[in-house]
Amino acid sequence: MQPTLNDVAREAGVSSITVSRYFNSPDSVREATRLKVEAAIEKVGYVRNLIAGSLASATSRVIPVIVPSLSNVVFIDVIKGLQDEFEAHGYQMLLGKTDYDLARETQLIRTFLGWSAAGLVVTGLRHDAATRQILEHWNQPIVEIMELGEGLDLNVGMDHVAAGRTMTEHLLARGYRDIHFAGAELDRDYRAAMRYTGHREALAAAGIEEAPLLDLPVRQQMTSGAQALERIRDQHLECDAIHFANDDMACGAILAASRLGIRIPDDIAIAGFNGLPIGEHVTPQLTTIISPREQIGRVAARKLLARIQGEPVGELSHDLGFTLRVGGST
Amino acid sequence: MQPTLNDVAREAGVSSITVSRYFNSPDSVREATRLKVEAAIEKVGYVRNLIAGSLASATSRVIPVIVPSLSNVVFIDVIKGLQDEFEAHGYQMLLGKTDYDLARETQLIRTFLGWSAAGLVVTGLRHDAATRQILEHWNQPIVEIMELGEGLDLNVGMDHVAAGRTMTEHLLARGYRDIHFAGAELDRDYRAAMRYTGHREALAAAGIEEAPLLDLPVRQQMTSGAQALERIRDQHLECDAIHFANDDMACGAILAASRLGIRIPDDIAIAGFNGLPIGEHVTPQLTTIISPREQIGRVAARKLLARIQGEPVGELSHDLGFTLRVGGST
DNA sequence: TCCACGAATGTTAGCGCTATCATGTTAGCG
DNA sequence: CGCTAACATGATAGCGCTAACATTCGTGGA
Structure with missing residues (x-):
């Protein structure tokens, strides 16, 4: 089937953990080894098995994003902001839609957490008891977006x-x-x-x-x-x-x-x-x-990534404000 | 940490494989066993570890969707159609954006395939050689959407x-x-x-x-x-x-x-x-x-799911046509 | 030349689940 | 009442990777 780390390691004449290090902490492998590994990867056509890696390390670079609807531009813009930031940092977005149904939200969250997600983005501060219970016991960062208030963890939005x-x-x-x-x-x-x-x-x-x-x-x-x-x-x-x-x-x-x-x-x-x-x-x-839609996405993503990487995030709740634009219609 | 299948099994007084069967082929566990397992799941607050399951079975219910941009309503509508169908069938969508860069597309595909994806949705029929090479060796279903022509596998779009x-x-x-x-x-x-x-x-x-x-x-x-x-x-x-x-x-x-x-x-x-x-x-x-945007998404998803489940998909290339709507502007 | 120390690499075990095959259990029949 | 087939459950091994610890290597100073 697909070549594995071991195949690459054999080809390169090193151990599999060295190949693993080549991917996860490139600075810790010597130049000469790096070149051998790179050649071997190329030769056998290796593609990383992210699933095995995630299982072994109990974390993944997946971040679920839960929105109520995809028919509303607002959420599309937010998703765009999130996507840009996540993709730039090598995280992948798993998209879920609740149709404004809190029970569906619980179900989605339950499934998504099964992916050992690195964090979670969820729309709004209103959740049902089951969701709240799951998330309170989950010890990964969470951002609630769109509105402001007392949240589960981080919170980015406007008033x-x-x-x-x-x-x-x-x-x-x-x-x-x-x-x-x-x-x-x-x-x-x-x-x-x-x-x-x-x-x-x-x-x-x-x-x-x-x-x-x-x-x-x-x-x-x-x-x-x-x-x-x-x-x-x-x-x-x-x-x-x-x-x-x-x-x-x-x-x-x-x-x-x-x-x-x-x-x-x-x-x-x-x-x-x-x-x-x-x-x-x-x-x-x-x-x-x-409304700062795309910015909500960007800031939410940045705060989440900062939290994931153990960096300081500043205020838990972040108000991005809004601007009145006066046109001829009033 | 998180409870595992074994914890549930111990609580229910069955073996872990039975609990696994409860999830994956519920019809094969007896009523009485099912109830015990359900009670145990509830009691220990079990959440399935999809990663471990995917590693063991070498498949996942994740489907990557690759679009060039999220700033264009067209792709948003297509995504909506895809999302609806995938979510209804218990599949999760992993969203990637290329910014119209074919090299970026290759990179995204490489990463996504590392998730043992069940299938792939990609925009357009134009890919670079590297992408083509990866996808030709990948033996899971692929749908190329938006336009029509000679594709890698399935193809849904319009002329x-x-x-x-x-x-x-x-x-x-x-x-x-x-x-x-x-x-x-x-x-x-x-x-x-x-x-x-x-x-x-x-x-x-x-x-x-x-x-x-x-x-x-x-x-x-x-x-x-x-x-x-x-x-x-x-x-x-x-x-x-x-x-x-x-x-x-x-x-x-x-x-x-x-x-x-x-x-x-x-x-x-x-x-x-x-x-x-x-x-x-x-x-x-x-x-x-x-243009049949949302329908492209729906049909693409259905064909992909049919292929995944080994059902007949009909024509490989599916033309969804278009309608001229005459207004007062011409 | 030898030793010490940090850097680079290797060994081992196991993440949590499912495939596979083996075993037990039930119901139906003569 | 025993036998068999169909069904339900269990034991075992391993998916491909990484964490944790162990070992080896390379280099500079005595």
Whole structure:
């Protein structure tokens, strides 16, 4: 079958452990030996058996990443950031998706830990009891990403309540008073619900007690943004601004507005969240909050790798902040 | 440390191989034994060590997926399709990214095969000699995705030359005669270059020998679409249609047109490729070719799993076709 | 020249599981 | 009631590698 370390060792006239050292601590083999080993590897066409190595050393260079969905750009960007860093450091990413199901998350984690993973990246701070129990007994580094708070180990993200608050404060400062919040499936997307909480806080601070909410049960985001705009225009003539849970919906609304002859921001102002490229290309440009998606991935990966390599990681919880980008839509 | 099969076996009063059988061929253990084993697993908090199992059996339920980029929605959709199918069948996806570098591809494949992977998904039919050599000697199933042709093993995709031809035939049928093709980084994105080939073929068939090409070196796709539109309008007043390499660029152009007061399709027609949701939300709606991205992932996964499980896979090469969607932009 | 010491290499055992073959156990039949 | 076949379980060895310790080698100073 496949050649093994022993085949290489025989070919090179050394012992198998020397070949192993060639791979794992190259500095500890002499130049002359290194060359013999390299020639032997080339000759027999050796490919390392990472499985055997991982079993013997009880560690692997695999890092599972668990996200709720792959349909949401947000997670894609985070994955990109993670992937870049992991790949650059010779770690491999094992990708799992929960579909927002905490039981599925437990199951995935259980399977992944069976790979003697070097660490774990998991989305969010909310887990069920079983997950929590497994992870508390697991003594490898863990990063929980996206939001901030008391976590299992490391934590990298941003403050969604503050983001919602910031946007609504901006809308209030612009003079809008009857502001609706529109999202889709907020029960699943609880980080969007956190932004709604911030939205409510800002309104309350301005003496406005009502915080009308439209929560659509639709997946396709741009379409649901268009729907939300129409719905609110029909049923709430007094509404002067819509604070959308994300840019997809907000851009869907802006594009629908131009079809429907609704003037933005004169008839109604539109705000989003995420800072996707499309927001800069619609007319008027979308006012949004730029979330540090890819950076969350990068920083999470770096902190995890630092922890794995026994280096200092700094603060356990890392707030990457956000930026308000004001466009013509508000 | 972690409890092992032996710990479970001792607790259940059976031998370790019986516990192994409980996991790997549950039908071969008696009901009463099964219950004892389940109780023991629960009691000691056993988590399977997949690494040890894979070493002993020389197979693993890991499937590496190699794509050139994670910045392109196309690959994200394909990954989604793959992930869904793999996860549903208990296989785990190991994600690698080449950045369009064939040498990097070789390196990734070498590493991944070290995981005793059950199969492999790789993007495209173009590989360097080293990759080809490794894969030809590897006797596990492989699927090459996205385009069609003579492959290493299985192959799932669509005909990009035909797609380019189809779109240009449509444009010609609509009466456009001075059609420019605009893409970005076509040297890397050689599938887009294949569509340009189809475009040229269609023009030639209509007796048009010139096929003006604008190949921008820009990454951000919507922006480069806007740039391309401006560039072509300024330098080629006679141009009456732009065939874009993808929907991002095409939509960037449509959105820019509305800012610049360019009427579409009266001043210039715009066509795209991919069938992204945004194309249906811009005004006018984008004429595009819907590529079966997620389906490529699904079918590729199913064929690979069938092959792994020794079931018939049908045709080695599977053409998933494409659909022309005519919008108001042409 | 010899010794001492650090660097380089080797020997041994075992990581936790499954393949293989061997053994025990049950049910069915004459 | 004994025999057999089918089923269920067990004993053993080994997957390919690395950790831990043991040994050898090379070099510089007395």
